[in-house]
Amino acid sequence: MVAEIAVNVASLVGTFHFYVPRDLEGSLQAGHLVTVPFSGRDAQGVVVGLHDDPPDDLPIERLRPIIDLIDPAPVLTRAQLDLAYWISHTYLTPLIDAITLMFPPGLARQAETVFCLAADDEDGSAATGSPEVRSPSPLQVNLLALLEKRGGSLRSGQIDHALPRQNWRTTAQALVRAGRLTKFTRLEAPALRAKQIRTARLIAEAALLAQVREHLSRSAAKQERLTAALDFLAEQARPVDVAWVYAASGCSLADLRDLAERGLVDLADAEVWRDPLAGREFVAEAAPPLTAAQASAWERIRPALAGTDSGAFLLHGVTGAGKTEIYLSALEAVLAQGRRAIVLVPEISLTPQTVRRFAARFPGRIAVWHSQLNEGERYDTWRRARAGLVDVIIGARSALFAPLPGLGLIVLDEEHDEAYKQDPPQGVAYHAREAALHYAKQIGAVCLLGSATPDVATYFRARRGELTLLELPRRVMGHTQKIQEQAARLNLTSVFRPAGELAQSIDLPPVEVVDMRQELRVGNLSSFSRRLSTALHETLSARRQAILFLNRRGSASFVFCRDCGQPLKCPNCETPLTHHAGARELQCHHCGHHEPQPEACPKCNSRRVKYFGLGTEKLVDEVRAAFPEATVVRWDRDVTRTRGAHELILHQFTSGQADVLVGTQMIAKGLDLPLVTLVGVISADVGLGLPDFRATERNFQLLTQVAGRAGRSLLGGQVILQTFQPEHYAIQAASAHDYAGFYAREIAYRKDLGYPPFRRLIRLLYRHTQAERAEAEAGVVAAQLRMRIKDQKIVGAELAGPAPAFFGKIGLEYRWQILVRAPDPATLVRGLP
Ligand code: ADP
Ligand code: ZN
Numbered sequence: 085m086v087a088e089i090a091v092n093v094a095s096l097v098g099t100f101h102f103y104v105p106r107d108l109e110g111s112l113q114a115g116h117l118v119t120v121p122f123s124g125r126d127a128q129g130v131v132v133g134l135h136d137d138p139p140d141d142l143p144i145e146r147l148r149p150i151i152d153l154i155d156p157a158p159v160l161t162r163a164q165l166d167l168a169y170w171i172s173h174t175y176l177t178p179l180i181d182a183i184t185l186m187f188p189p190g191l192a193r194q195a196e197t198v199f200c201l202a203a204d205d206e207d208g209s210a211a212t213g214s215p216e217v218r219s220p221s222p223l224q225v226n227l228l229a230l231l232e233k234r235g236g237s238l239r240s241g242q243i244d245h246a247l248p249r250q251n252w253r254t255t256a257q258a259l260v261r262a263g264r265l266t267k268f269t270r271l272e273a274p275a276l277r278a279k280q281i282r283t284a285r286l287i288a289e290a291a292l293l294a295q296v297r298e299h300l301s302r303s304a305a306k307q308e309r310l311t312a313a314l315d316f317l318a319e320q321a322r323p324v325d326v327a328w329v330y331a332a333s334g335c336s337l338a339d340l341r342d343l344a345e346r347g348l349v350d351l352a353d354a355e356v357w358r359d360p361l362a363g364r365e366f367v368a369e370a371a372p373p374l375t376a377a378q379a380s381a382w383e384r385i386r387p388a389l390a391g392t393d394s395g396a397f398l399l400h401g402v403t404g405a406g407k408t409e410i411y412l413s414a415l416e417a418v419l420a421q422g423r424r425a426i427v428l429v430p431e432i433s434l435t436p437q438t439v440r441r442f443a444a445r446f447p448g449r450i451a452v453w454h455s456q457l458n459e460g461e462r463y464d465t466w467r468r469a470r471a472g473l474v475d476v477i478i479g480a481r482s483a484l485f486a487p488l489p490g491l492g493l494i495v496l497d498e499e500h501d502e503a504y505k506q507d508p509p510q511g512v513a514y515h516a517r518e519a520a521l522h523y524a525k526q527i528g529a530v531c532l533l534g535s536a537t538p539d540v541a542t543y544f545r546a547r548r549g550e551l552t553l554l555e556l557p558r559r560v561m562g563h564t565q566k567i568q569e570q571a572a573r574l575n576l577t578s579v580f581r582p583a584g585e586l587a588q589s590i591d592l593p594p595v596e597v598v599d600m601r602q603e604l605r606v607g608n609l610s611s612f613s614r615r616l617s618t619a620l621h622e623t624l625s626a627r628r629q630a631i632l633f634l635n636r637r638g639s640a641s642f643v644f645c646r647d648c649g650q651p652l653k654c655p656n657c658e659t660p661l662t663h664h665a666g667a668r669e670l671q672c673h674h675c676g677h678h679e680p681q682p683e684a685c686p687k688c689n690s691r692r693v694k695y696f697g698l699g700t701e702k703l704v705d706e707v708r709a710a711f712p713e714a715t716v717v718r719w720d721r722d723v724t725r726t727r728g729a730h731e732l733i734l735h736q737f738t739s740g741q742a743d744v745l746v747g748t749q750m751i752a753k754g755l756d757l758p759l760v761t762l763v764g765v766i767s768a769d770v771g772l773g774l775p776d777f778r779a780t781e782r783n784f785q786l787l788t789q790v791a792g793r794a795g796r797s798l799l800g801g802q803v804i805l806q807t808f809q810p811e812h813y814a815i816q817a818a819s820a821h822d823y824a825g826f827y828a829r830e831i832a833y834r835k836d837l838g839y840p841p842f843r844r845l846i847r848l849l850y851r852h853t854q855a856e857r858a859e860a861e862a863g864v865v866a867a868q869l870r871m872r873i874k875d876q877k878i879v880g881a882e883l884a885g886p887a888p889a890f891f892g893k894i895g896l897e898y899r900w901q902i903l904v905r906a907p908d909p910a911t912l913v914r915g916l917p
């Protein structure tokens with residue numbers, strides 16, 4: 085028998101054939117992880133197929149045998165293997181790279197080799213006849229003695245430990261060849277317990293605390309850390325993750341242990357999900373009765389789940405329309421059948437409330453797959469999932485590849501989010517939404533997509549009937565009990581109205597659009613329009629909170645005129661130009677056109693041509709200067725990179741210790757903030773002019789989501805949108821909460837220009853440390869493609885470029901790109917060098 089194997093060497097194209105040894109015949113299956121000889125060493129590989137005969141051009145004598153089976157359970161299910169083939173084919177990636185997407189990181193390192201004394205060797209009688217044994221080297225003697233002493237077998241890690249810094253592996257190989265040792269490989273078993281996070285809680289009485297507080301340490305620095313930790317803990321009602329304490333006080337685990345020894349603090353292990361509102365907000369443990377709109381959507385999904393047919397649904401409804409409640413109903417139905425589910429969210433650390441709702445509804449049956457798990461923890465989660473010990477996995481895009489047996493449902497929340505797309509150099513290219521739709525169909529599961537602002541292409545597919553479109557037009561907003569508890573805690577009178585048996589609602593917030601050109605005309609050069617400034621004053625004096633949102637995407641290089649509001653465009657192809665400060669020029673990333681940085685606007689001759697690049701930091705300074713009485717906190721990637729900082733900032737804001745939150749796209753996701761009554765969008769346009777056909781759509785999605793942040797308050801709320809292009813349809817539609825209106829304009833525009841979903845676009849990227857090489861190679865490929873299009877007479881195919889990529893240089897590499905637009909560009913490109 086012959087096995088076809090994808091050898092685990094990154095980016096290795098193709099599969100290889102190996103001979104299946106007798107002892108593995110019958111047990112070997114597709115999906116098994118094995119060791120094979122490859123280029124003179126042992127490599128791991130995954131069995132992708134078993135055949136009776138070798139391929140025609142390869143006589144069986146030339147095949148080398150598989151060395152070992154590493155784990156008796158396959159590392160990939162048959163369904164996952166098929167999905168890997170699909171990813172490899174669709175995204176033009178080597179099969180092995182698609183397969184390793186489904187491994188937990190470090191799987192290779194988890195495999196350990198076990199060495200045993202050969203059977204006839206156990207009594208110590210030396211075998212004879214082999215040259216190595218007749219004159220054994222000192223290391224051979226040591227190794228054999230070690231094995232004998234330790235019961236005849238040891239793992240490689242144990243031998244490393246016992247014989248440090250010695251090259252015992254070569255010696256061991258020689259002994260294996262001589263028949264003195266046998267070896268086999270296996271995967272480490274998972275740790276028995278799930279991820280445990282240590283928590284801290286203040287247990288000291290106030291009197292004791294007052295007594296010891298000032299005399300905790302002779303070191304002034306330590307004294308300061310310890311008191312800071314105690315002060316922070318004193319504010320917390322419940323045990324908190326120690327990471328918070330570290331971030332808040334600068335103390336270490338050793339410091340906390342110190343406090344624990346004195347009986348001031350209790351340290352505990354508990355599976356915790358860090359949610360800044362945990363313990364402060366009511367989370368329904370039982371399913372509430374569905375509202376009428378929810379019930380009619382659910383009646384469409386239920387039959388698909390009951391059968392084993394696959395089904396794909398798009399659930400469209402504004403934030404707070406009750407989509408998550410539908411996901412929960414679907415989960416309940418699937419779990420009741422003994423099947424399992426995967427729930428994907430764009431970014432897990434930004435959706436703690438959602439995670440907590442799932443965990444509250446299905447306690448003990450959920451595992452969270454997130455980026456803060458370390459390698460060992462991920463491996464454990466993976467092992468538990470493979471063993472069927474987990475019923476639901478919630479996580480970011482890669483959670484789609486969890487090896488859950490009996491999968492019945494895949495949920496993708498916020499399906500429009502870019503985080504679902506993985507692009508090199510981050511890793512293998514794939515889109516989790518497309519992969520999920522394909523996977524669900526392949527295994528007969530239901531795929532449920534949800535969004536307030538569906539991707540235009542997804543909505544288009546739903547309208548064409550490829551997905552079932554379900555609309556939840558009205559807001560639910562909140563469970564009656566949650567609203568009541570919030571109102572009581574904050575001492576407010578809620579303006580929400582009943583909307584179902586246990587549901588409360590409120591209308592979408594009014595959105596005001598402010599024309600920033602007018603502000604300039606009256607000489608207001610600050611970042612705040614007069615309208616926003618007044619509204620901020622009102623909000624602060626009413627002791628309410630405000631969010632200021634800054635769209636920073638690509639802002640550093642976007643060029644536009646402050647007087648006519650026009651982005652500067654390429655004379656050849658109308659693509660907005662980007663500014664490259666280094667070269668002091670403007671570049672078109674579509675056709676390669678470049679021109680010197682202009683002094684005046686080509687349209688209206690104004691000299692106020694700006695390279696837009698306001699950062700959050702500068703904005704914070706401006707707010708502080710204009711509103712000295714306000715406490716301002718900043719929330720963006722730079723700040724939240726530190727572990728724990730993110731929760732801390734939110735905690736500060738949700739507990740009312742800050743008045744204004746300044747942030748970037750991150751604040752569009754996430755939380756319900758009951759005291760926020762004003763959302764100000766500082767610059768609604770940035771992003772509209774980016775050289776990407778999706779830029780308008782992204783801007784619309786973002787503005788709609790940011791607008792949805794306001795008006796979730798018990799007190800209602802308002803949104804102020806500042807813009808230089810008030811007449812732009814994306815801004816008009818976002819301010820009217822009008823998805824349908826936006827969709828109609830956008831889809832017509834794309835149809836006109838032949839953009840997706842009408843034709844597809846592929847980007848080929850060439851990277852090289854030498855600028856000329858990157859350009860030259862891209863040029864060669866572009867010429868080949870043009871030939872193909874001509875030879876094969878392909879209609880509707882076009883190339884743009886080669887041109888420098890949007891990020892023309894990353895690190896030391898120069899990047900050139902070619903855009904291929906065609907009905908099926910993958911077929912056109914497949915097989916190119
Ligand atoms: P979405 O996912 O569309 O943003 P959610 O499902 O999170 O909406 O619903 C918004 C809020 O309303 C949540 O707090 C949820 O608990 C509550 N809710 C949703 N449906 C109901 C219902 N039928 N009865 C009571 N509360 C509900
Ligand atoms: Zn102008």
Ligand code: ZN
Pocket residue numbers: 654655656657658659672673674675676677
């Ligand atoms: Zn151009």
